[in-house]
Amino acid sequence: MTTxxxxxxxxxxxxxxxxxxxxxxxxxxxxxxxxxxxxQEAFPADAIRELDAFGLPRYYVPAExxxxxxxxxxxxxxxxxxxxxxxxxxxxxxKTYLGAVSTWIAGEPGQAARLARHxxxxxxxxxxxxxxxxxxxxxxxxxxxxxxxxxxxxxRLTGEKWLINNVxxxxxxxxxxxxxxxxxxxxxxLFLVDKSRLAPGALNHLxxxxxxxxxxxxxxxxxxxxxxxxxxxxxxxxxxxxxIILKALHVTRTGCVGMSLGAGDRALELAARFMTQASSQGRxxxxxxxVRREMGEAVAALLLAESLGMVxxxxxxxxxxxxxxxxxxxxxxxxxQVDGLIARLLQLLGPYGLLDxxxxxxxxxxxxxxxIIGIFDGSSFVNRNALIEQFPRLARxxxxxxxxxEGLAEATDPRxxxxxxxxxELRLISGTGASVVASLPAAVAQVHDLxxxxxxxxxxDLAERLRGATDxxxxxMAAVRFSPRAVPGHAxxxxxxxxxxxxxASALHLWLRGPAVTDEARLxxxxxxxxxxxxxxxxxxxxxxxxxxxxxxxxxxPGTVPSLLDSWEGTTR
Amino acid sequence: MPESGIETPTADSLRSxxxxxxxxxxxxxxxxxxxxxxxxxxxxDSLYVLAVAAELEDHLDISLDPTVMWDTPTIDALSEAxxxxxxxxA
Ligand SMILES: Cc1cc2nc3c(=O)[nH]c(=O)nc-3n(C[C@H](O)[C@H](O)[C@H](O)COP(=O)(O)OP(=O)(O)OC[C@H]3O[C@@H](n4cnc5c(N)ncnc54)[C@H](O)[C@@H]3O)c2cc1C
Numbered sequence: 001m002t003t004x005x006x007x008x009x010x011x012x013x014x015x016x017x018x019x020x021x022x023x024x025x026x027x028x029x030x031x032x033x034x035x036x037x038x039x040q041e042a043f044p045a046d047a048i049r050e051l052d053a054f055g056l057p058r059y060y061v062p063a064e065x066x067x068x069x070x071x072x073x074x075x076x077x078x079x080x081x082x083x084x085x086x087x088x089x090x091x092x093x094x095k096t097y098l099g100a101v102s103t104w105i106a107g108e109p110g111q112a113a114r115l116a117r118h119x120x121x122x123x124x125x126x127x128x129x130x131x132x133x134x135x136x137x138x139x140x141x142x143x144x145x146x147x148x149x150x151x152x153x154x155x156r157l158t159g160e161k162w163l164i165n166n167v168x169x170x171x172x173x174x175x176x177x178x179x180x181x182x183x184x185x186x187x188x189x190l191f192l193v194d195k196s197r198l199a200p201g202a203l204n205h206l207x208x209x210x211x212x213x214x215x216x217x218x219x220x221x222x223x224x225x226x227x228x229x230x231x232x233x234x235x236x237x238x239x240x241x242x243x244i245i246l247k248a249l250h251v252t253r254t255g256c257v258g259m260s261l262g263a264g265d266r267a268l269e270l271a272a273r274f275m276t277q278a279s280s281q282g283r284x285x286x287x288x289x290x291v292r293r294e295m296g297e298a299v300a301a302l303l304l305a306e307s308l309g310m311v312x313x314x315x316x317x318x319x320x321x322x323x324x325x326x327x328x329x330x331x332x333x334x335x336x337q338v339d340g341l342i343a344r345l346l347q348l349l350g351p352y353g354l355l356d357x358x359x360x361x362x363x364x365x366x367x368x369x370x371x372i373i374g375i376f377d378g379s380s381f382v383n384r385n386a387l388i389e390q391f392p393r394l395a396r397x398x399x400x401x402x403x404x405x406e407g408l409a410e411a412t413d414p415r416x417x418x419x420x421x422x423x424x425e426l427r428l429i430s431g432t433g434a435s436v437v438a439s440l441p442a443a444v445a446q447v448h449d450l451x452x453x454x455x456x457x458x459x460x461d462l463a464e465r466l467r468g469a470t471d472x473x474x475x476x477m478a479a480v481r482f483s484p485r486a487v488p489g490h491a492x493x494x495x496x497x498x499x500x501x502x503x504x505a506s507a508l509h510l511w512l513r514g515p516a517v518t519d520e521a522r523l524x525x526x527x528x529x530x531x532x533x534x535x536x537x538x539x540x541x542x543x544x545x546x547x548x549x550x551x552x553x554x555x556x557x558p559g560t561v562p563s564l565l566d567s568w569e570g571t572t573r
Numbered sequence: 574m575p576e577s578g579i580e581t582p583t584a585d586s587l588r589s590x591x592x593x594x595x596x597x598x599x600x601x602x603x604x605x606x607x608x609x610x611x612x613x614x615x616x617x618d619s620l621y622v623l624a625v626a627a628e629l630e631d632h633l634d635i636s637l638d639p640t641v642m643w644d645t646p647t648i649d650a651l652s653e654a655x656x657x658x659x660x661x662x663a
Contacts (some may be wrong), residue, residue: 428640431630
């Protein structure tokens with residue numbers, strides 16, 4: 001089972017074409033229809049039906065269970081394609097994948113096969129971890145499941161899960177419940193609850209919660225009252241719930257990146273469209289140097305996030321044991337980077353947006369919708385906390401120059417065949433640290449070797465500065481000491497820097513392994529952006545690289561955004 | 574923490590290494606650590622304690638499933654489990 005070569009029609013391309021057709025006025029994916037639903041806080045049911053008809057659910061099911069998923073990158077690209085049009089729809093549809101992952105990772109073959117069949121037939125799966133008084137702290141959960149004395153060993157589930165995406169619409173819900181009254185990391189278990197198999201009155205739904213963004217989504221709650229679950233509802237072994245869900249989060253947090261990248265695409269596209277329209281004075285805002293610079297920085301931010309996203313998605317297969325680091329980096333960095341990009345573009349659009357209310361409103365919806373990505377499935381803080389816990393290991397691997405070369409080569413070369421994803425190789429903390437970053441000094445040395453031939457001296461200089469910043473960062477990371485539950489504030493800044501180094505290293509590796517034609521200017525833009533965010537000195541000559549990226553965006557055909565994928569597979573759209 | 578593994582770790586040598594390691598994390602004297610109490614009693618929460626597994630891996634130069642810290646939550650039980658693990662992987 002290897003990846004389809006990029007030359008066969010990729011499902012995300014097909015989906016993008018379909019979404020384009022369906023965005024004609026009056027159809028399910030048109031701006032007007034989606035904006036109206038958002039205003040009414042109504043669920044985008046037609047859009048969801050179209051995605052079902054396209055067969056999107058089959059990509060939520062791994063190939064070994066009869067689905068079409070053999071490359072995690074496919075999920076990321078599909079979610080990106082939907083998010084480019086509407087994040088409410090993406091969150092509402094994609095949630096089924098998030099709900100199912102625990103069963104793919106730890107379920108019995110029969111259980112996984114049943115769920116696979118349901119999903120292919122259109123079942124909605126939700127994942128209920130959060131409770132009214134407990135979110136990030138999974139070990140505080142109060143929903144309980146007790147073994148049923150009579151019969152052949154079922155479970156009795158009681159309590160409330162609240163603030164859960166799709167939980168009212170769902171046919172099946174993955175529920176984390178306390179199975180040992182004393183709690184602790186072995187005190188919880190995971191259940192796949194099939195609502196249709198529960199006795200009447202065993203569950204109640206709670207009303208939809210009004211939200212700041214993704215207003216049409218079904219964000220609600222569920223109450224179980226002595227709901228008797230069959231024995232085969234248990235996922236994995238009793239007591240494994242926290243371990244399984246933490247591992248599932250390594251996968252789903254990586255998938256969330258697709259939603260942010262899609263939102264980023266949309267933000268750039270809307271901004272570019274507006275900036276290239278003539279204002280009332282007959283001048284196009286894009287002609288202003290400050291606008292061009294700001295747009296260039298936004299393109300660089302998205303390319304940087306995309307580099308990280310591409311490598312992270314491939315790492316699910318190739319560097320599985322490092323996902324505790326990779327997923328935390330991806331989920332902390334990409335939504336934050338895209339939030340920042342949207343905020344800066346919104347400010348840039350401000351005065352001009354007043355002349356034409358429409359793009360501004362779409363932009364404002366995008367801003368609201370995207371905010372949630374940095375909160376659910378583990379907030380940026382929670383992910384940074386997870387990185388900080390691994391600082392000693394990361395610092396050590398970097399200092400010793402220890403990395404998994406084979407996994408790295410596979411993760412950073414989009415043309416390399418991908419090994420199948422083996423969930424049993426997921427580990428709660430990375431055994432090897434972060435190969436992508438530990439190998440940065442070697443990658444920079446490679447750039448040196450290319451100096452004057454395929455690498456410009458400017459690139460060598462930027463790569464060298466990145467290496468210097470990464471060296472210093474790891475010394476600071478090694479010096480962080482803290483006692484339990486007392487993570488010092490400055491460690492969160494270091495985690496943020498680590499994410500930037502990881503993203504920049506991803507871009508560099510991708511370039512080094514890329515086809516000879518790969519555009520060096522894009523890589524330079526990524527490095528300039530990373531160095532800027534790392535507070536490294538960046539001069540005017542460096543920033544001119546950003547202007548080149550702005551030109552690439554502003555001269556692109558309508559509806560397209562520069563992507564790293566361009567150099568690998570032609571244009572993305 | 575020392576860089577390389579000790580010669581042939583015994584339950585005793587592992588126990589005293591773990592006591593020092595935990596005492597360092599908690600910033601308290603080693604002689605106040607009771608090896609028969611779960612580490613969570615000292616406030617080493619379930620994620621933090623995984624970092625101790627990483628240190629153990631580096632110290633012993635072996636690969637451990639970090640959840641060993643959850644399944645054998647006292648220093649005594651952990652030392653015994655590690656001796657067996659080392660014997661298996663030797
Ligand atoms: C639209 C929407 C959809 C959602 N969908 C789902 C769903 O489908 N399933 C589900 O289970 N939940 C879902 N949630 C819940 C979401 O995952 C939680 O809101 C989130 O986990 C935070 O939990 P909390 O609100 O209890 O905040 P808390 O956990 O109390 O956190 C409060 C603040 O402290 C920070 N924080 C927490 N721990 C740490 C730490 N260790 N270090 C540093 N900072 C920390 C947090 O980032 C946050 O800023 C959804 C929420 C929303 C808004």
